[in-house]
Amino acid sequence: MTTTRRLGVAVVGAGYWGPNLVRNFRASDEWELVAVCDRDLERAQRVVGGSRDVLVTGELTDVLVRGDVDAVAIATPAGTHGTIALSALRAGKHVLVEKPLAHSSAAARLMVTEARAQGLVLMTDHTYCYTPAVLRMRELIEAGELGDVLFVDSVRINLGLVQPDVDVFWDLAPHDLSILDFILPGGLRPTGVAAQGADPIAAGKACVGYLTLPLADGAIAHVHVNWLSPTKIRQMVVAGTRRTLVWDDLNPQQRLSVYDRGVDLVQQSVDAADRDQSQISYRLGDTWAPALPEREALGAMVSELAASIREGRRPRTDGAAGLRVLSVLEAVAASTAAGGALVDVSTTDSWLERV
Amino acid sequence: MTTTRRLGVAVVGAGYWGPNLVRNFRASDEWELVAVCDRDLERAQRVVGGSRDVLVTGELTDVLVRGDVDAVAIATPAGTHGTIALSALRAGKHVLVEKPLAHSSAAARLMVTEARAQGLVLMTDHTYCYTPAVLRMRELIEAGELGDVLFVDSVRINLGLVQPDVDVFWDLAPHDLSILDFILPGGLRPTGVAAQGADPIAAGKACVGYLTLPLADGAIAHVHVNWLSPTKIRQMVVAGTRRTLVWDDLNPQQRLSVYDRGVDLVQQSVDAADRDQSQISYRLGDTWAPALPEREALGAMVSELAASIREGRRPRTDGAAGLRVLSVLEAVAASTAAGGALVDVSTTDSWLERV
Amino acid sequence: MTTTRRLGVAVVGAGYWGPNLVRNFRASDEWELVAVCDRDLERAQRVVGGSRDVLVTGELTDVLVRGDVDAVAIATPAGTHGTIALSALRAGKHVLVEKPLAHSSAAARLMVTEARAQGLVLMTDHTYCYTPAVLRMRELIEAGELGDVLFVDSVRINLGLVQPDVDVFWDLAPHDLSILDFILPGGLRPTGVAAQGADPIAAGKACVGYLTLPLADGAIAHVHVNWLSPTKIRQMVVAGTRRTLVWDDLNPQQRLSVYDRGVDLVQQSVDAADRDQSQISYRLGDTWAPALPEREALGAMVSELAASIREGRRPRTDGAAGLRVLSVLEAVAASTAAGGALVDVSTTDSWLERV
Amino acid sequence: MTTTRRLGVAVVGAGYWGPNLVRNFRASDEWELVAVCDRDLERAQRVVGGSRDVLVTGELTDVLVRGDVDAVAIATPAGTHGTIALSALRAGKHVLVEKPLAHSSAAARLMVTEARAQGLVLMTDHTYCYTPAVLRMRELIEAGELGDVLFVDSVRINLGLVQPDVDVFWDLAPHDLSILDFILPGGLRPTGVAAQGADPIAAGKACVGYLTLPLADGAIAHVHVNWLSPTKIRQMVVAGTRRTLVWDDLNPQQRLSVYDRGVDLVQQSVDAADRDQSQISYRLGDTWAPALPEREALGAMVSELAASIREGRRPRTDGAAGLRVLSVLEAVAASTAAGGALVDVSTTDSWLERV
Known part of the structure; x- marks a missing residue:
């Protein structure tokens, strides 16, 4: 597409997710797969296949010292x-991390x-x-088609594998979060988190x-995650002042439906006591389902990584996004431990501003 | 059906719900509509129609003094x-009350x-x-077809009329509660209530x-009520150890589907530390949708009222049921006031045992 | 709405459909219900109710002689x-006829x-x-949103009452026809009819x-009618060169979805032999579901009757429409008798042009 | 599974479908892939991969002479x-043929x-x-769960590739046929075929x-195939006297639903003239959805081929089945050429009996 040289990438970890990354970096015009690193060398070799142009190594250092x-x-x-x-960052490499970003905030x-200190992606x-x-x-949402977001309701339930190491919140909620x-303007910045697990x-x-x-x-967002449901549901409603979207x-x-329906509150009085009397009106407009391309x-994702590196900007799902998700997951644990009480997560935001 | 005399009933209130009661008492073999009472006499007369056999009155006393x-x-x-x-109870009459049973517990x-003191229904x-x-x-559930209840998830959402006097919990949740x-064995006896409103x-x-x-x-039950949803959903999942039901x-x-699917935990060790290692197994059996009669x-409901009076027993939805629902609704208010914290409702049960 | 006097109507027949007509004429601003006529006088009276302003009679002549x-x-x-x-037409009255227009073409x-001779509706x-x-x-369709119609597929199936006097074609297909x-531009003008019954x-x-x-x-239209289907389907697809509509x-x-999807044939050659090689292209655009008012x-229908009388024009579903439907139903009988062979119905059109 | 030696198979044709056959023969315990034959040797080699145990050849004779x-x-x-x-048959080999069995009956x-002459599968x-x-x-159906089949309605429509060489009947209907x-007891033996194409x-x-x-x-079967439908439907209804199945x-x-609903005709009279008066009754029983394994x-199919060879019996989808499908497809062409008239296909059956 362009005449710029391809960016070089090394994939570390050849287990479950690594092969998917390898396949997509290889399929991309913007990337050159330089190395695959895994302590299990045989596994790494299997992912690389017959190619002799890709370094297979068990040592991270072998990767980090390379200029390409x-x-x-x-x-x-x-x-x-x-x-x-x-x-990797200290070696001057840009970094992509499989979710979750880390095991703790x-x-x-x-x-x-x-x-941020190194100016790296x-x-x-x-x-x-x-x-x-x-x-x-x-x-x-960015174009204002929904207006202001009123509520988000996300359901991700099915008969799921009970994981040995994490609970249903850590297993499924990272997707929703x-x-x-x-999608939320300004990112996920809840004023608190309350969680109930069973x-x-x-x-x-x-x-x-x-x-x-x-x-x-x-406004409010709500997420239902569940390993014990015999029916499978993957649905998210984003209701706005102008329109509502159902995924x-x-x-x-x-897959996507945009409803031009909703409730409007017509404020008719400046007197706060009259609020209940303000007029409610209902819109019952058309529904619209945008066509979506079939694309992996x-x-x-790997295109966005390349673009953010070339343009010297933060990627759409940057480290801060990963950190915000982790902070909410930690707040979930705190809230369930406190019987579902509303707990705070706001420190992430102020911390991010200071960094 | 039987040769017993019909029971006499007076309907008090001829507004929104009264006419439905009048129609059903009249359609029943077990009931004789004796009187309709409403301060708005014209409205009461309209509900009664041309019949001269039904007393129309604006005074409750006129009703309570009648032996029939x-x-x-x-x-x-x-x-x-x-x-x-x-x-009515003090006048020795059995009483049916439109929901909610009262405005307070x-x-x-x-x-x-x-x-209970009077021995009346x-x-x-x-x-x-x-x-x-x-x-x-x-x-x-009573027949054990679902096994023990694991969770109940109820969703009752649509573009609803914003009520002038009550919030969405009081408007919609009484149905779910x-x-x-x-349906729950032993009735609704939560160990607490946590509610978040927006x-x-x-x-x-x-x-x-x-x-x-x-x-x-x-186990856990969860209810989502919503006036602002452009899509209408009325769905309840009751998951059990043996089967799961979706309404x-x-x-x-x-309308009803019973899934013979689920997760089983096969306890293989008495050692509590091994709990995570216990074996999980999945059932993926048939689905079954029982035929349901079309019946109002x-x-x-009016048949159950008659039966409970004749048999001198509590009706299926007795005063205690109404009280339990009210107690949860009051706990909802307490919880939302406390930022969604888990609050107690257990006093209702112990109180009911003492009465 | 206007100051014009209301039109007077007499309903003849107070059985199954008559009461619906009575109710709608009464609810209309444009109509005055003048008379109800039925040989069963009691039934006619019941439909009229208490009102003394409506003539109840068993004789058609009583209706036809009235100037109002x-x-x-x-x-x-x-x-x-x-x-x-x-x-009625000979007495100078406009006429509305419940479907089917008659028992024969x-x-x-x-x-x-x-x-037409009398200049009446x-x-x-x-x-x-x-x-x-x-x-x-x-x-x-009239606005050209679908382009030219390519095919219509209509399914009207359920567990239906086996009628004593008519077969499933006469019972259900009149709706589809x-x-x-x-909806078809120029009305239903098939080049033939082929029918298979079982x-x-x-x-x-x-x-x-x-x-x-x-x-x-x-183009082609196809109708599936069925009394023996345990599932109920009422669906019509109208596919056009530009868009396709599903009801x-x-x-x-x-209820209505408009798909901006379809197949385009890009003619690239004037050589007929090359037709197979002409390029096919596929559109995969948005879907759109127009909001529909809730209206009886x-x-x-009674508004359209009034408007057509006042404006001296043919109504949207005029006698010719009823005749075209009957002609197709008679062709269905001829085709099934001939083992499903394609039979002609074109005479209706030429006849209608001559009248 | 058994100690019997594996059966040897040669796959002829390494284009679109061949690789799927190769993969499944290789994955089977009952088969040994002996050879892949294609005029395009490179294509054949690609399908075989690195293995040296499989003969790759461009000549059918190389395959037919082999004893294994x-x-x-x-x-x-x-x-x-x-x-x-x-x-292959003349060389004493059993034969599996990709559908359609041949290009003509x-x-x-x-x-x-x-x-049949050679006693081969x-x-x-x-x-x-x-x-x-x-x-x-x-x-x-074999177990009698549906009773006698009343009608079959099959719909296979979507936005499909307009094929260069065949029409929509030859492209899609072979699946339904x-x-x-x-599934039909005794196989597909229609008393005639009527087809309308557009x-x-x-x-x-x-x-x-x-x-x-x-x-x-x-009874009757009906198939709707369509390349121009913006919605995709793959549905077959098999209605029986006892129950109805929807796939x-x-x-x-x-995927499968079995409805215990239907219409019963209770014959109450031996007088044929009374037939219309015979009583119709409706069953509105439960619905049941059997769980299905996930299996390729x-x-x-390759297991059935092995079993039929070992047991010396006809396979479930034998040559006669392929011939019956072809005969119907040829009748479709004859019927459409005759304007949709009902044409005969019965000769296949009598021919099969004579062979």
Whole structure:
């Protein structure tokens, strides 16, 4: 597409997610796959295949010393993200990290701080944000098509694998939270978090989770995640003052619907006591389902990584986005421990402003 | 059907709901409509129509002194339920009260106490409980078809009329709560209530509400009520250890579905530390949609009233059921005032045992 | 709305459909209900109710002699439509006839001829055509939103009452045919009719019917009517060169959908032999669901009757429309008798032009 | 699974379908892939991959002379099926042929005759018949769960590729016809075929097709195939005297539904003239959705081929099945040429009995 040289990338971690990254970096015009690094050399070799142009190594240092590696993509277990990312950033490499950004917000803050200090790109691979549906949702909200957001209701339930190491909030809610962070103007900045989990099968962790996120100006977001539901639902409603959007990810024939329906409050009096008497009006307009291209999300994601590096700007799902999601997940744990009480997450924002 | 004489009923209140009661009492073989009472005599007359056999009066006393009135059905504004019901009970009449039973749990307790003292029937008209779908749900749960209840998720959302006097919890949640009280073994006895409301259109009251009800043994119930949703959903999932039931009230072709799917936890060790390692197994069995008769709920409700009077037993939706619903609604208000914190409702149960 | 005097109407026939006509004429600002005529006087009286301003009679003559009767609405058994309509037309009255217009196309022709000779309105009550969905379909097609019609596929199936006197074609297909006549530019003018019926339960008449109607320019319409289907479907697809419309009458949340999708044939060569090589292109555009008002069809129908009388024009569903539907139904009988062979119906058109 | 030696197979044709056959023969415990034959040697080699144990050849003879080849699987263009299959059968090999069995029923008859003469298996790869849903449909019908079949209605429509060489009947209807042949007791034996095609986009061939197949005892089958529909539907209704089955292939959450609903005709009189008066009764019972395993159809197909060879019996989708499908497709062409008239296909049956 352009005559600029391709950017070089090394993928660290050849387990579950790594091969997907390898495949998409290889398919991209903007990237050159330089190396694949995994302690299990055989696994790394299998991902690379027959090609002799790609370095296969078990040592991160081998990757970091190379001049032709512009970026390091990390797809190792979450507990190791911080250490690897910091090493890469200190070696002057841009960094892409599989979600979650880190295992704790403390680790994530170190990563964000280092990236900002070095002037390097730190991107979180919030893959869902790069699906055609979510990209379109962001565009519609940004263009003001929905007006101000009134509420968001997200349901992500099915008969799911009870995970050995994390509860249903950590397993499923990162999808909803990263999408909220992506589509809400200004990102996900709840005024608090209240969460209720249930473990009715005595699995030793929450299998059913409800997550409430009050937003500014009286708006609210709510997430229902569930491993025990025999029916599968992947649906998000974003209601605005002008229109409302429904994303039904399991309906390929009409994934996005935009309803020109809603409730309007016509303020007729300056007297606050009259508020109840203000007139309510209802709009019952058309519904519209935008056509969406069929495109792999990961392809759009690696393009965004390249663009942000070339343009010297923050990527759409940067380290701060990953940190905001982690902060909410930690607040969820705090809230469930406190019986579902509303707990604070606001420190992330002020911290991000100071960095 | 039987040779017993019909029971006599007087309907008090000829506004919105009264005419429905009148029509159903008249259509029943078990009831004789004796009187209709409303301060607006013309309205009462209109409900009665041409018939000269029915007393039309503006005075409650005219009704209470009559020997042929066995029961009084109250369909006046909620604030007057208590006073009218107490008068009727003291006059020795059985009482049916339109929901909510009263405007406060304190008033409801007086009513329950009086009815028990007098040995009279006090019934709450939780109409939804007498629909074929809910009756069948109760039967299935009672028969053990679902096993133990793991979670209940109820969604009742649409573009609704913003009510002048009540918020969305008081407007819509009584339906969900009375159904929960009806179908859960032992009634609705949450170990607490946590509620989050939102008023994003500045209507002066919650227009979006999320209500979490932890139940015994780690189970949980959750209710989403919403006046601002452009799509209409009336759906309740009741997940059990054996099977899961989904009630979709807007799908007349398949209102109830019973899924023989779920997650089983196979305990393999007595060592508590091994809990995470216990084996999870998944059932993926058939789905079954029981045929439901087409029958008006109010007809079944007035039959239950007659049966409970004749058999000298509590009706299925008695005063205690109405009181339990009110207690949860009051706890909702307390929880939202406390920022969504989990608040207690357990006193209702112990109080009911003492009466 | 206007100061013009109301038009006077007499309803003949107080059985199944008559009361609906009475109710809608009464609710209309444009009509004055003058008389109800039925041999069963008691039934006629019941429909009129207490009012003393409406003549109740068993004699058609009593109605026809009155000067304040502008129009006669006929809701008697189909076999009597012709005789009554002709008498009314000869008495100078405009005529509305419940569908089917007559029991045979021969009778219908007499009616159309008489109405044209007298310069009076003859309208067929094709009620479905006045529903908000069908009115909107007509508007969209008329405005060219669909382009040229390519095919129409209509399905009207459910577990239906096996009728004692008519087969499934006569029972159900008139709905589809009258709608086709209403929405297709130029009305329903098939180049032939081929029909296949089946009677697998030995009911003595077709219970399952398939009806194919080749249209001009290679287009085609197809109708599936069925009394034996356990699932209920009411769906019509109208595919055009520009867009395609789907009407799903059982989906109140999205009755009409307009798909901006289709196949285009890009003719690149004048050589007929190359036709197969001409390029096909696919459009995959947005979907759009117009909001529809909630309005009773019969109200719009009686308005159209009044307007056509006042404006001295043919109504939207005139006698010719009723005749075209009858002609197709008679061709269906001829085709099924001939083992499903394509039979002609074109004489209706040329006849209509000559009248 | 058993200690018997694996059967050897050669796949002829390495184009579109061949690789799928290769993959499934290799994945099977019962088969040994011995050779891949294609005139394009490079293509054949690509399908085989690195393995040196599989013969790659451009000559059919190389395959037929080998003693370790028990069966030949043909995935070449339809026009060559006959010649290759006859050579293989004459060389004593069992034969599997990709659908359609041949390009004409005449060719297919030669193949069937040869296979029967040699006592070899001739199987048509009607893949759809080996999907879990269709296998279950066959079982349910065979077990009498539906009673006698009353009608079958199949819809297979979407925005499809206009094929250069075949019309929509030949492109899509073979799926429906082969499934009908598979599930109907006794196979697909219509008493005639009537077909109507339309070419509204002037593509030079039918793009919309309706196909009616009267069956014995008044039953009927109907197929709607369509390349021009913006909505995608894959649905088959099989209505029986006892129950009705609906297969919705695009609803993974409930692919098969069995409705215990229907119409019963209660014969009360021996007088034929009373037939219309016989009593109709309606059953409105439960709906049941059997769980289906997730299993690849081709795997079950190659198992059936192995089993039929080992057991010396005809496979479930044998050459006769392929011939019956071809005969109906040829009748479709004859019927459309005759303006949709009902044409005969019965000769296939009597011919098959004589072979």
